Amino acid sequence: MDEVDRAILTVLQKDGKISNADLAERVGLSPSPCLRRVRRLEDTGVIRGYQAIVDPTVVDRGLRVIAGVRLARHSRADVVAFERAIVQLPEVVFTHHVTGNFDYLLQVEVADLPAYEAFHANRLASLPGVATVNSYVTMKTLRTGSA
Incomplete structure (x- = not known):
């Protein structure tokens, strides 16, 4: 794992719904190599999944x-x-x-x-x-x- 991978992880932790094009721009890559890195991070278990953060008061968990x-x-x-x-x-x-x-x-x-x-x-x-x-x-x- 290098600094680009770490940058990808930092961005995805803050915004898991970011488009690949925007992610690539934020970390200084073109879209294809960025997508390959994200898929490798997913395939190797570094990225274990994505989730929605739900407002607990809306679902009776206030x-x-x-x-x-x-x-x-x-x-x-x-x-x-x-x-x-x-x-x-x-x-x-x-x-x-x-x-x-x-x-x-x-x-x-x-x-x-x-x-x-x-x-x-x-x-x-x-x-x-x-x-x-x-x-x-x-x-x-x-x-x-x-x-």
């Missing part, structure tokens, strides 16, 4: 909560059971296995505080192996995405 989850036990079976269960919950949009005070940090998106209370009580806290959940309501998001 409340974002960061939840720190600590497991009761850390046996492989307990970890696998928790991970299999957590990825099935559509309210959980990101799951990070971390070190520190928690075993997992989750980003949960729901309509409002009553919806989070129901989600926490009826789904999250009852997952396999969960010992504690600490919830942090997001007041404002300053930056999204990786760009």
Whole structure:
């Protein structure tokens, strides 16, 4: 990967819908070599996909909560059971296995505080192996995405 590839990635992270012609111009290539580079980055897994960033309030996900989850036990079976269960919950949009005070940090998106209370009580806290959940309501998001 060279500096041109890095420039392509930087532009695509900010605007995944940019036309190949505009991308080529932004990174200083002609369209054909630019398209070949993008396809190579896709084929080799550097670019894993493209996605739309949706306004959460429009789809009844206006409340974002960061939840720190600590497991009761850390046996492989307990970890696998928790991970299999957590990825099935559509309210959980990101799951990070971390070190520190928690075993997992989750980003949960729901309509409002009553919806989070129901989600926490009826789904999250009852997952396999969960010992504690600490919830942090997001007041404002300053930056999204990786760009």
